[in-house]
Amino acid sequence: MFNIVSFIPKAVVQGIPLLYGSTGEIVTQKSGNLNLGIPGVMYVGAISGVIGAFNFEQAVKSYEAANAAEIAAAAASNSPDAFLTYGVPFLSVLIPMLSCLLGSLLMGLLYCFLTVTLKANQNVTGLAMTTFGVGFGNFFGASLIKLSGADVPSIALTNTSKYFSVKLPFAESAGWFGKIFLSYGPLAYLSIIIAIVAALVIKKTRVGLHLRAVGESPATADSAGINVTMYKYGATCIGCMIAGLGGLYYVMDYATGVWSNDAFGDRGWLAIALVIFTIWKPDMSIFASILFGGLYILYLFLPMNIDHMEYQQLYKMIPYVVTLIVLVITSIRNKRENQPPASLGLPYFREER
Amino acid sequence: MAKTKSEPLFHIAKRADMTLKKAILIRVVAIVAALILCAIITMITTGLNPLSVYGSMANGAFGTVRKSWITAQDTSILLLIALALTPAFKMKFWNIGGEGQVLVGALATSAVMLKLAPYLPHPALVAVMLVAAILAGGIWGVLPAICKAKWNTNETLFTLMMNYIATQLTAFYIIVWEYPKGAGKVGIINADTELGWLPRIGNFIGGKYVLTIFIAVLTTVAMFAYLYYSKQGYEICVVGESENTARYVGINVGKVIIRTMFISGAICGLTGFILVAGVHQTITTSLVGGQGFTAVMVSWLAKFNPLIMIFASLLIVFLKKGAGEVASSCGLNESFSEILTGIIIFFIIGCEFFIRYKIVFNKKSAKGGNGNV
Numbered sequence: 063m064f065n066i067v068s069f070i071p072k073a074v075v076q077g078i079p080l081l082y083g084s085t086g087e088i089v090t091q092k093s094g095n096l097n098l099g100i101p102g103v104m105y106v107g108a109i110s111g112v113i114g115a116f117n118f119e120q121a122v123k124s125y126e127a128a129n130a131a132e133i134a135a136a137a138a139s140n141s142p143d144a145f146l147t148y149g150v151p152f153l154s155v156l157i158p159m160l161s162c163l164l165g166s167l168l169m170g171l172l173y174c175f176l177t178v179t180l181k182a183n184q185n186v187t188g189l190a191m192t193t194f195g196v197g198f199g200n201f202f203g204a205s206l207i208k209l210s211g212a213d214v215p216s217i218a219l220t221n222t223s224k225y226f227s228v229k230l231p232f233a234e235s236a237g238w239f240g241k242i243f244l245s246y247g248p249l250a251y252l253s254i255i256i257a258i259v260a261a262l263v264i265k266k267t268r269v270g271l272h273l274r275a276v277g278e279s280p281a282t283a284d285s286a287g288i289n290v291t292m293y294k295y296g297a298t299c300i301g302c303m304i305a306g307l308g309g310l311y312y313v314m315d316y317a318t319g320v321w322s323n324d325a326f327g328d329r330g331w332l333a334i335a336l337v338i339f340t341i342w343k344p345d346m347s348i349f350a351s352i353l354f355g356g357l358y359i360l361y362l363f364l365p366m367n368i369d370h371m372e373y374q375q376l377y378k379m380i381p382y383v384v385t386l387i388v389l390v391i392t393s394i395r396n397k398r399e400n401q402p403p404a405s406l407g408l409p410y411f412r413e414e415r
Numbered sequence: 416m417a418k419t420k421s422e423p424l425f426h427i428a429k430r431a432d433m434t435l436k437k438a439i440l441i442r443v444v445a446i447v448a449a450l451i452l453c454a455i456i457t458m459i460t461t462g463l464n465p466l467s468v469y470g471s472m473a474n475g476a477f478g479t480v481r482k483s484w485i486t487a488q489d490t491s492i493l494l495l496i497a498l499a500l501t502p503a504f505k506m507k508f509w510n511i512g513g514e515g516q517v518l519v520g521a522l523a524t525s526a527v528m529l530k531l532a533p534y535l536p537h538p539a540l541v542a543v544m545l546v547a548a549i550l551a552g553g554i555w556g557v558l559p560a561i562c563k564a565k566w567n568t569n570e571t572l573f574t575l576m577m578n579y580i581a582t583q584l585t586a587f588y589i590i591v592w593e594y595p596k597g598a599g600k601v602g603i604i605n606a607d608t609e610l611g612w613l614p615r616i617g618n619f620i621g622g623k624y625v626l627t628i629f630i631a632v633l634t635t636v637a638m639f640a641y642l643y644y645s646k647q648g649y650e651i652c653v654v655g656e657s658e659n660t661a662r663y664v665g666i667n668v669g670k671v672i673i674r675t676m677f678i679s680g681a682i683c684g685l686t687g688f689i690l691v692a693g694v695h696q697t698i699t700t701s702l703v704g705g706q707g708f709t710a711v712m713v714s715w716l717a718k719f720n721p722l723i724m725i726f727a728s729l730l731i732v733f734l735k736k737g738a739g740e741v742a743s744s745c746g747l748n749e750s751f752s753e754i755l756t757g758i759i760i761f762f763i764i765g766c767e768f769f770i771r772y773k774i775v776f777n778k779k780s781a782k783g784g785n786g787n788v
Contacts, residue, residue, distance in 0.1 A: 096571065098511070176761065180768035185509050185571060186715045189708050190760040197753020204748035209460065323748070328579060338572055372590035379583035386576045393568040402569055407509075413428060 067238045069356065069363050071245055075316050077355025078250045079104070079326075082308025083333025084340065084347045085257045090301030091337060092264060093294045094277040094405040095177060098188025100305050101330025102195020103169045107306020108313045109199040110165025111158040112321050115222040115314070116206060118157045122150060122221075154225045158314060159307075166306025169195060170299035178294045181409040192330070199309075200323045216320070223319025226311075247315040249307065254348055256304055261345035273297055277403030280410035290410055305333070332358070335385040341392060341400045357381045423777065430773040438770045445766035446730075449759040456754070457738075461745040468741060475740025476733045480620050486729075486736055488624040488694065491631030492686060493728040496703075496710035498638045499682030501719050502675045503556075504711075505642065506655040508563065512574025514707025515581030516555045516680045518700075520687025522585050523551035525698040528604050528611040528691065529592060540611045545688055552684020553677045555581065560676030564669035578707065585700050603696050613693035627693050634682065639721040651675055683707075712760050731756060 083100055090097045097103075125145070126133060133146065173191055176182045202209075206217060230244040264270040275283040276293040284290050312326055313319065336354060340346040358381065361374040392400045454465035463471070477483045496513050503510040527544045535543065555577055562568035594602045605611055615622040642648040650671050653661045661668050690702055713731060717723035738752030 098571075098575075172761070176764050180765050181772070182764045182767060183715060185511065186712055186760075187764055189511070189711050190757055190764065193705070193708065193712075193753050194757025194761070197750040197757060200750035201742075201748045201754055204750070205460075208746060323750075331575065331579065334572070335576060338569075372587045375583050375586035375590065378586075379580055382576045382579040382583070386573065386580070389572055389576070390562055390566065390568055393562065393566040396566070406569075407571065411427075411429075 065363070067241055070242045070352075072359055072362075073352050073356030074246060074250065075355070076358050077351035077353070078246070078253050079308040079312045079316070079329050080333050080336055080354055081253045081257055081347055081351035082311060083305045083330055084336035084351060085253070085260050085344045086301040086303070086305030086308070087334055087337045088301075088340070088342055088344050088347065089260055089264070089273075089304065090298045091342065091403060091406055092273050092277045093297035094280060094403050094408065094410070095173070095294060095298050096184050096188065096407040097173055097191075097298060097301065098185060098334070099169065099173055099191025099195065100188075100302075100334055101328070102192035102198075103166050103302045103305050104309035104312075104330045104333070105195045105199030105326060106169050106309070107162045107166040107303075108309030108326065109202050109321070110306070111162035111310040112217060112219065112313055113202060113206065114161025115154070115158040115219045115319070116210070116217060118153060119219060119221055120210070122146075151225055154222045158222060158226075158310060162306050162310040163303050166302045166309075167299055169306075170302030171295075173302070174295045174298050177409060178291055178298075181411055184407050184409070199326075203321045203323050219314070219319030219321075221319075223314050226314040227318065247311075249311040249315055253307070253311065256307075257344040257348050260304075261343060264344070274403070277405060280405055281412075284410075284412060294410075305330075308333070332381060335382060338389050338392075338402075339385045341388075342402065354381045357384075425774050425776045427772050428775050429771065433770055441766050441769050442763065445762045446759065449762035452762075453755045453758055456758070457741060457751075460751075461741065461747065463741070463745070469737075471741050471744060472733070472737025475738075476736040478740075482736075484621040484624045486732055487621075488627050489736075490725075490729045490732045491628045492690065492694070493706055493710060493713060493732060494631050494724055495634055495686040495689070496683060496706055497713040497717070497724050497728055498634055498721055499679050499686065500710055501638065501714045501721065501724070502642065502648075502651055503679040504714055505719050506651045506672065506675050508560070508672060508676065509571040510556065510559075510574050510676065510679055511571055511708065511711055512555065512559065512577045513683050513710050514703050514705070515574070515578035516552045516683030517687040517690065517703045517707055518578075518581040518585055519555045520548040520552040520684030521691045521698055521702055522581070522588060522687070523547040523684070524611075524688045524691040525592075525601065525604060526588070529601075532605055532608065532610040537610055541613070541692065544611055544692060545685070548684040548688035548691075549681045550684070552687060553681040556676040556678075556680020556683065557673055560673045564672045582700050585698065585702075589698065589700065600699065601697050604691075604698075606696075611692055612696060613689070627689050630685075630689060634685075635721045635725065638682075642719075642721065647671075647674070709756075716760070716763055730759070734759065 083104055086103075087097060087100050090100075169191060173187060176187045177184050203217065226249060227247040229247070230240075232240055232244055236244060262270075264273065272283065272288045273293055275286065275288060276290050276297075280290045283293075308329075309326065312329070313321055317325065332354060336347055336350055339354070340350045358378070360380070361377040364377065450469075451465075454468050457463065457468045458465050461468070475482070476486045496517060499516070500510050500513050524544045524547060527540070527547045531540060531543060559568070559570050559573035559577065562573060563570045589601055590599070592601050593599060613626050616625045642651070650661070650666050653664070653666060654668055654671050658668055661671070687703075691698055695702065709731060710728075713724060713727045716727040734756050735752045738755045739749045742749050742751035
């Protein structure tokens with residue numbers, strides 16, 4: 063029958079990339095920027111992390127090869143090589159993280175430069191970023207080995223990935239509780255922390271108030287002395303970096319460091335759907351992401367009739383239909399606090415008030 | 416100190432004095448700059464020299480007579496989707512659901528093609544397919560329009576969701592219709608009888624492609640006339656510029672939105688019909704292949720002008736074919752073309768700024784200022 067203890071962890075690991083993506087997009091949209099480039103940003107985040115990790119693993123390999131004699135001697139004399147024991151685990155996490163953040167930051171800056179500084183159309187810019195980002199990811203994912211001239215058959219970053227999927231110490235021994243709450247890698251917990259922090263900042267702080275003001279009415283914010291350009295740049299770039307981490311989580315933890323083209327699929331769009339579903343609240347998004355993650359894989363857990371495989375496809379439709387219903391209902395009820403930021407998608411030009 | 420310290424060096428002002436010639440010049444400069452950057456990037460990744468890069472790109476798109484015809488056909492398909500989206504965009508209705516609208520059109524076409532083929536003669540079958548496709552696409556377009564007109568639902572997000580609903584619906588029917596059982600795909604529909612296939616015209620290499628191209632040309636002209644020389648086109652324009660003005664002069668805004676989105680969806684459905692009946696004779700979930708999104712950019716690049724759209728879609732298709740050829744000849748991944756397309760679009764998006772705005776320097780010495788970098 064339906065096995066809830068094995069279902070929930072699977073739903074959560076599906077939900078984490080969505081949570082990163084939706085938190086990033088909520089922060090972005092709060093500033094009035096409708097960034098449809100999030101799917102592309104997540105791809106770029108993932109592949110940047112992969113490129114960083116790949117080069118690092120190659121460097122470690124050549125270090126090991128160059129100093130093989132000394133490492134062996136150090137191991138024999140019971141004082142292991144300092145770089146390999148302490149440096150490598152630390153850098154294995156740090157380098158992919160930083161490359162991922164850098165890659166997504168660059169995408170965020172590009173988007174801001176075009177839409178905020180040059181006041182370009184946000185939808186077109188976003189779609190172009192998605193085209194570019196997905197192409198960038200797939201191109202380097204498939205061509206990295208050839209371009210770097212490395213001697214490996216495929217991108218399988220298992221050495222780096224194992225540091226991204228360390229489990230909490232009691233995960234194995236705590237039974238169902240451990241499976242449901244403790245069995246995830248550090249990036250999963252980070253995503254929840256980021257979502258809570260984002261919610262608090264948006265709701266409770268002055269910075270959040272200013273950010274919401276910029277998203278609702280940039281002209282009003284401007285005349286109140288808020289630097290609209292700075293807030294838009296800041297929110298969008300931070301949003302892109304958060305979303306990029308979702309890509310990194312997917313490839314490093316969920317996919318155990320194995321890159322395959324188009325495997326990330328339409329999760330980026332699902333993250334944008336989540337933004338509406340949660341009516342622009344990152345803390346709601348924690349549960350909603352897990353719910354969507356669950357809907358995404360629900361078909362694997364429902365009793366399956368081998369003659370009617372087609373119904374799986376209809377189950378996969380559920381997240382989108384549910385989002386549509388939420389979108390329509392919020393617009394019908396027209397409650398003030400549940401609306402998208404009023405200036406969402408519009409460029410702000412000071413002389414056009 | 417009369418002047419405060421924080422006086423900015425320059426400010427940005429809207430410009431109204433841009434001549435058409437100058438505007439075109441700026442765009443051409445942007446495209447050339449983008450092409451140069453693309454060539455440099457290609458050179459770094461593949462080691463080819465930049466001239467031979469564009470040589471082999473041209474070879475990929477126009478190398479043989481057949482390649483040229485296929486390029487023309489693909490351009491027509493992209494052009495049709497871009498044309499479909501254009502009236503909605505002119506109305507400032509962001510229909511990014513072209514992907515889904517084309518796909519349901521294709522789905523309806525395949526359904527009729529599969530299920531009614533034994534009962535109808537060939538011409539009637541094609542006619543029913545066409546009507547079904549147009550209705551399906553139209554319905555997919557009208558749903559978000561009704562919600563927009565009634566409750567002001569955000570259409571960008573609505574149409575986006577409809578894409579994935581269409582994809583899953585198609586995936587569902589592909590498994591229902593799969594042939595042979597368990598293959599996970601439909602296969603060529605009516606492969607033996609060729610019922611419902613669009614006919615070849617003439618007995619030359621391009622015969623297979625002529626009809627698609629002809630429909631695209633016809634639609635382009637019709638759309639141009641509709642937008643610029645008809646009352647409905649004018650209404651679309653007014654609603655797009657200012658809904659309040661439209662309401663004031665007595666235009667029923669809701670009606671215009673719904674009507675325009677039906678047209679938009681219907682042309683997408685027509686494109687789906689061509690994709691199934693004229694090009695692939697089968698249906699897959701990736702039939703449209705992201706062209707619904709690319710078309711958004713094509714339509715916008717052409718400033719919603721159907722005639723310029725021909726060149727915009729040709730440019731995008733040329734890049735796709737050309738970069739694909741370059742990448743595969745160097746053993747690299749074909750997604751290279753998407754990187755190049757992205758770069759070109761970024762440049763064109765960026766250059767619009769210099770057409771719409773000018774940078775005015777606040778010093779007395781700089782008279783007027785000039786934003787054309």
